[in-house]
Amino acid sequence: MPTAIAVTSADLVLPPTDQQTPAAAVLPAPDSRPLDAALADMQMLLEQHGHVVVAYPSSVTTDHERRLFAVRAILESDRVALLKLDLPPLGTAVLVRQLRQLSLCDFSPGIIASAARLLSHYIYAGAVLNSVAKLDRVPVSLKAHLKGWMPGSQFAVLAGPQPQLIRIGQGSGLLTGPEFGAQFGTRMLTARGALPSEWVTDTLAPAWHVQDVQEAPLPDQSPRWWGTGKLVEFAAYLPDITVLYQLVASVRRERCHWCGMELIGDRCAFCSAPVPAPENRAHDSGVLNQGTSPNP
Template sequence: MADIPSTGHVGEAGARRFAMRGEGIGERSAAFVAFAREETDAGRKVVALYPAWRSSDAERAVNFARGAMRTDHIAGIGVDLSPLALSLVADQLAYLAPYLPPGMVAALCDELPRHLLAGAWLKTVSGLSTIPTSMRQHMGSYAPTVSFLAYCAPTRQVGRMRPADVAAALPFRPVQPVQLLCSTPDPGITGIFDDNLPQAIQPVATRTLPAQPLGPEYWGTAKYVEFVALSAHPQALAYAAGSIRASGCSWCGEPVSARSCPFCSANAARASSRPSTPRPAPRPAPPPANGHDPHGAPRPPGGAPSPSSLPGPAHPPPAGPGHPPPPPTDGPGGPPLSSLAPRPETPRTYSR
């Protein structure tokens, strides 16, 4: 629920977008309210993501939809990520949605960013207000040779860009193979970024995307290169979903991981557990015309979408009974997820 276009990284499985444009709040929220009414009338729940740093209109639209339809089947969730990272997470959630109950999709809004390395190279932090900065960093912004690396996931931090220390200072490394997405409103300033960060991350593929419209607002400057590094391991999505410990909501029964249910706001008071029976996908993502899966990797036999290029933790936990999407396998039934821990392998390129 913001002017955050899709990265196209998951193909046709992307999330619906609502740019929230218009003269008044009614006009800005009309498209979302109509969508929410259609989904709830069909018996489905809605998980609405919006940037936590630009939340006013989205919160009002969600509250209006809940009140107008007298339903608690619409959950509004603010996500404190940069536009490029938020766009990717929203599409990943849309890819997961057919395989998971709505409460687990909502829980993944907090979990998926923990498996990404997202941030930006900045020429200055003098206008940066979304990530904590120090007075010394603000003063350093006036030096002509100083630049910064700011991270919004998995942690929020800002540090001075020192080429010799970039690799050692990375707060997180996704599981290999790694893909790198980047964008900038000014292609003429990418030299320092190109010479340092990709060498530290060592991606198997890099995609340059159009700049996000809200990027300058989030980063406080137009002199930036925004990036997201994510794992392209085939089982990364299953590990992220399997790492969530859910509790049944004491009121509506939805499996949630937060203390308060994002739908009905009741306490999740039941015993912690994972859902015991996988939910079948009502409709898998349609294959693109080029015969590849939504992530650019060859589509496995049978047309099932491959969750490659979705993020996974550095040491993925064993996936339990939960609701992970069915992974691509060599046999009809496939091995259990717990036997598929990532192993070093020949790097593959998953770019489209």
């Protein structure tokens, strides 16, 4: 069975791109699911899939996050990875779907979990907002804060991979788009809040050479993440599973020195242990290494 992908709310589970893409398990908030039931849910996922990768946005409530850690601690399981993502909720949903796709590939659970950090750099997630006065997850200048209180103002904000903010209007320019669009193609997902704006579909998508724009319901955590419910959220991404597979497969693999899981990047997604620096790694003591430099 493929590695199980889990989320903290059903609105982070986007429709599959094909008939093979598996669904994601939903781990509800503590006020809607008692602890004993949450433990049983996680135990069942582990029995069926072996490993569970839980992805959730940084805007999730503190109680919900504590529940996730409590369940993992009570079960004393080293087969549960908890990924707190800095992406906005819609971008998180896109990344979750990509992990669901990759779970069917020949990657180990450690590679799938640590691939989240890599793939997040290829998701251009942002929003059009009526105000940035309460936006605290993207750097906002004092001038933009002051303009955020002016009636009728609209701002385009890019949260990642590089934060950017512009005020929509004459001569405002555009947000910096993905560089991979011309070579691999780009799709965009949008989610509308209480803001009547067509700027994303009429202006941004053509400028970014987006091949297809689809709409999804606005995630419940989006107003909390962006600081306002008057928004249009968007996320541009790589849709081709073949390209995603090549991205992950091209990165050097390591073995976690603490828990033994495979990983890519500089940190294990399951136990959070960092990859030792080359000069601090243990080396074989066999005769082939005698008299050689300890540096690789």
